[in-house]
Amino acid sequence: MIPLALIALTAAPLLSAVAPQSLPGAALLGGTALAAPGQAWRLAQADDQGADAERPAHRPGTAEAPTDDAAAKAKDAPATPAADALPMRGLAGPYLASRMAAIQNDFPNASDYALRALAQDDTDPFLQDSALVALIAAGEMERATALAGTMADQGRATELARLVRRTELARTARWDALIADLDTAPKQSDASEAPGAELVDGLIRAWALLGAGRAGESLSEFKRLAKTRGAATMVNYHRALAQAKVGDFEGAEQLLSDPTVGAHILGVIARAQVLSQLERNKDAIAMLEASPGLEEEPQLGALLERLKKGETLPFDAVQTPADGIAQVFLTFGSVLVSNDEPDPLALIHARLAEYLSPRLGEARLLAAQLLQGFGQFDLAEQEFDALRELGDMRPVAELARIDVLARAERLDDAEKAALALTAAHPELAQGWIALGDLLRQQDKFTQAVPAYDKAISLIGKDSPEALWFPLYARGIALERAGQFPKAEADFRAALKIRPDSAQVLNYLGYSMVDRNENLDEALNLIKRAVELRPDDGYILDSLAWAYYRLGRYDEAVAPMERAVAAMAGDALVNDHMGDxxxxxxxxxxAEIQWHRALSLKPATExxxxxxxxxxDRGLDAVxxxxxxNGGKLPPPPPQPAPADSGSEGD
Structure with a gap:
């Protein structure tokens, strides 16, 4: 089960019908400097492709999951000064500051500066668009609603402004006004060019008709929309919710029983409630027990327990038509996330969904993970906190939250969150892996080992593919804790599962090189890692260092120079090049490289x-x-204290 992929279907037909550029507000995002999020919205999973190849002893024990470009850029980018920190007069200053904040995905400051600019000129449509996008992205929905109203009053409402206005009408249950707004909106000259916008409007209208007490018209509208190319699966899910809402549980079950319609967490919950209303608790129990990932979703576990006690579940998957519209936004936001490069418009839809239905945990989780991808860790943490306040401590959300805190370098908070997760769900192997990774990241290698022990025992030998990463990670912790024989056993066990893991090949090979043991085997392991990842600077450094240990200095030069070219800012790589x-x-x-290594601030004194x-003395002397001295360089002599230039009585 994929909690974030709200509609579990083959995305190609739907995405061809609902292209991101055809959705409301897409044009505005094109004119606003929002960088596309990276891949951080995905939970950090061990993936051999693209992960940094860590080296023993010389590298901190950070997580080996794929690196996050958005997080790195956010960390390195200069912070945008708060809007109240820069006294500005005129239009140019706040406008430029807003643009810079938007480029850095600093949504709160982007919106504040944009509103300052609008205070100088509240008729500029570009400024209004920029401010509206930033306000929604920052979660400032009340201010966004007010701005959208101003744009409408001025006769300059854009597609996104109209969408915000419709969201407010739905939130306040003004259904007739919402239907009128949809029916009188400007029509596309060619509807085939914007099927996404038409589908969003149509689904909103169908739910609004239900809210206005026009159930027959509502269901007819859903049926009409289901004929849209590639959209039947999506629309039928919403139609099923609407039919259940009006008491047609038989019709709802017929739709939800289609695996392409209901095979996602919200669909499973809705179907369990529908089956229970039909007095089919046994079927609901069987359906839940067959759902993959059941043990990772406490919501489903709680439903299962209630059903086993003979309780009839109420149908509250949607309590109001506004909840249905919120799920429309969530549906489209989730589809956008399913792209290789998640669209910034996904965040807009997630924000609209949570504004309409504050208790819709999936919307908050989607927003949190997208904000994480934008590098906005504090905003993401607010969403995770909201989930916890809802009593919605789902492991998938907590794992993402832990990752957010770690990337924001709030390691104490991340460790506390990991400890809380393992206490609440001690049966969850991923929680123990996350705890081990955090401890290892803080150089608490001895403490990390028991966390990995627990994860490995929970996974068991029947799931070897799930074992390779905790074995590899425990091997790193053991090696860094000075227990190399046990570490070597873990590395070799991981290689049996994934013999072509460049990470493990490199780490084991470099470990032996660093210990001056089994150098021929170590060289072969590292050569294989280079074949798999020929442009990885860390692995090239390992290969060069293996040649160095074997005394094959001329052969070491070429791979070491390639490593320096790939990692010019790494002190250790430059130091190795000098040697x-x-x-x-x-x-x-050599001296030039050592000077450069010193300028790059080595990891330790x-x-x-x-x-x-x-x-000072040359490598031979050192x-x-x-x-x-038993393999260690004597420490430098203590420096004399500076003479006291003063004297008593001065």
Whole structure:
């Protein structure tokens, strides 16, 4: 079960009918500097493709899940000053500040600056559009509604402004006014060019008709919309909800029993309630027990327990037509997320959905994960907090929340959240993996091992594919905790499951190189990793270092130079390049690399001290000193305290 993919279907037909650019507000987003979110909305899963290849001892124990470009950019980008921190006069200042904040996906400041600009000129449609998008993205729905009303009063309402206006009419149950607004709206000259907008409007109208007490017309409208190319699955889900709402549970069950219509979390909940209303609790129980991922969705588990007690479930999957419209927005937002590159418009739809139906947890979860993708971790945390306040502590939401906190470098809060999740759901292996990753990220390697132990015991030997990552991660923790024999066993076990895992091949190979053990096997392991990921700087560094350990200095130069080209800003890689140049007889170039490594701030003072010693006395002398001192370079002599230039009585 995929909680975020609200409509579990083959997306191609629907997306061909509902292209993102055809949905309301798409044109506005094109004119507003919102960067497309990266992949952070996905839960961090161990994926061998694109993950950083971590190296033992020299690299912090961070998670090996795919890196998040949006998070990295958000971390590195300069913060936008708060709107009240910059005294500005005139239009240009707040306008430019708003644009810069929008480029950085800083929605609160983008909206504040845009409103400041509008205070100077409240008739500029571009400024109004920019402010409206930023206000919705920031969750400032009351201000967005007021602005949309102003745009309508001025006769300059855009598609998005009209959508916000309709959302407010639905929220306040003004159904006749909503129907009139839809019926009198400007029509597309060619409806075939904007099927998405027509479908959204049609679904809203069908729900509004139900709200106005015109149930027959409402159901007829749903049936008409189901004929839209590629949209039958989506529309039939909403039609089923509407039929159940008016008491036609037989008709609703007929629609929801189609796997393409109801095979998602909201559909499963609705169908369980419909079956219970039909006095078919046994069928509802069987359906729930057959649902994949049941143990990860407490909502479904709670329904199952009530059904087993003989309780008749009320139908409250939608309590009002406004809830139905909220699910329309959620449906389209989820479809947009299913694209390879999630559209910023998905966030707009998620925000509209949660505004209409504040208790719709899926809308808040979708918004949270999209905000995470935009690098807006504080806004995402607000959504996760709202989920918890609803009593909706679903593991999928908590795992995403933990990831958000970790990426925002709020590691203490992330660790507390992981501990709370493992306490609430001790049966969930992913919770223990998340806890282990967090502990490892904080260099708490010994503490991380029991967390991975628990996860591995829960997964069991019957699910080997699910075992490889916790085995690999536990191996890292064990190696960093000084227990290499146990770590090696985990790495080899992980390789039996995924023999072509470049991460594991590299880590095991580099571990042996670093320990000066089994160098021939280590070299072969790393060569295989390079074949799999030929442009990975970390793995190229490992290959060069293996050649260095084997005394094959000339062969080490080429891969090390490729590693430096790929990771020019890495202190350790530049340090290694210097060592290899030195041993290859290129002392002047070695010194240049060591100077560069020092300028890049090595991870520890011990590393910096060793580089300074090499610059002072040469690598040969440093190696001799280390050999004479049990493999460690003697620490630098204590520096004399600076002389006190003053004297008593001065």
């Amino acid at each position: 290899i140049y030195w041993m290859a007889g290129r002392q002047r170039e 011990a590393e910096a001290h060793r580089i300074r010693a090499k610059l 190696l001799a000193e280390e050999e004479a």
